[in-house]
Amino acid sequence: DVKVTQSSRYLVKRTGEKVFLECVQDMDHENMFWYRQDPGLGLRLIYFSYDVKMKEKGDIPEGYSVSREKKERFSLILESASTNQTSMYLCASRGPRDFNQPQHFGDGTRLSIL
Amino acid sequence: SQQGEEDPQALSIQEGENATMNCSYKTSINNLQWYRQNSGRGLVHLILIRSNEREKHSGRLRVTLDTSKKSSSLLITASRAADTASYFCATDSNFGNEKLTFGTGTRLTIIP
Numbered sequence: 001d002v003k004v005t006q007s008s009r010y011l012v013k014r015t016g017e018k019v020f021l022e023c024v025q026d027m028d029h030e031n032m033f034w035y036r037q038d039p040g041l042g043l044r045l046i047y048f049s050y051d052v053k054m055k056e057k058g059d060i061p062e063g064y065s066v067s068r069e070k071k072e073r074f075s076l077i078l079e080s081a082s083t084n085q086t087s088m089y090l091c092a093s094r095g096p097r098d099f100n101q102p103q104h105f106g107d108g109t110r111l112s113i114l
Numbered sequence: 115s116q117q118g119e120e121d122p123q124a125l126s127i128q129e130g131e132n133a134t135m136n137c138s139y140k141t142s143i144n145n146l147q148w149y150r151q152n153s154g155r156g157l158v159h160l161i162l163i164r165s166n167e168r169e170k171h172s173g174r175l176r177v178t179l180d181t182s183k184k185s186s187s188l189l190i191t192a193s194r195a196a197d198t199a200s201y202f203c204a205t206d207s208n209f210g211n212e213k214l215t216f217g218t219g220t221r222l223t224i225i226p
Binding site: 004035040041042043044045048058090092100101102103104105106107108110 | 144156164
């Protein structure tokens with residue numbers, strides 16, 4: 001089974017801090033994704049990566065950046081955290097560029113910015 | 115409304131009954147996927163139906179797809195307390211990128 005591991009289940013940070021959320025997958029997947037989930041808004045894609053050092057903006061990239069230095073690891077960075085970035089963050093991975101494959105999710109990081 | 119919008123937003127049924135959730139979308143798709151999310155956890159993939167398929171089964175799950183109406187339904191038969199969760203549909207467009215578009219979900223509660 002595919003395992004996607006997010007480094008923290010819960011995280012509390014202060015406004016203005018630089019925040020790193022880490023995600024690791026163990027299936028050698030090319031594609032990795034970061035979403036945020038807010039009540040009533042569903043999942044919204046922040047960034048995704050289809051290869052090492054490659055990234056593409058999703059629907060809501062403002063205030064975020066990402067890093068993919070190794071295939072198994074995809075990091076989401078909040079450059080200067082703000083209270084409106086309090087949310088549930090979900091990482092996912094998917095195999096080769098074949099549209100008929102599901103995404104595999106981690107358990108999420110619930111981030112609170114005070 | 116959003117691509118991949120579920121209906122109803124919330125559903126409560128007695129254990130043993132069947133639960134039906136619907137999803138509507140706007141653009142052409144390669145496939146449509148259904149996911150389950152238990153409270154405070156990540157999403158778990160349930161079933162994927164390709165655009166050229168009309169119905170698919172997996173255990174107690176039955177998914178239908180009507181591309182002419184841009185809609186899908188998920189039926190869970192003989193519901194159990196463990197089916198209590200949020201259910202999301204997600205569409206994989208045929209515009210050549212990796213993006214899935216998720217709906218806002220249906221919150222299903224099974225009453226024992």
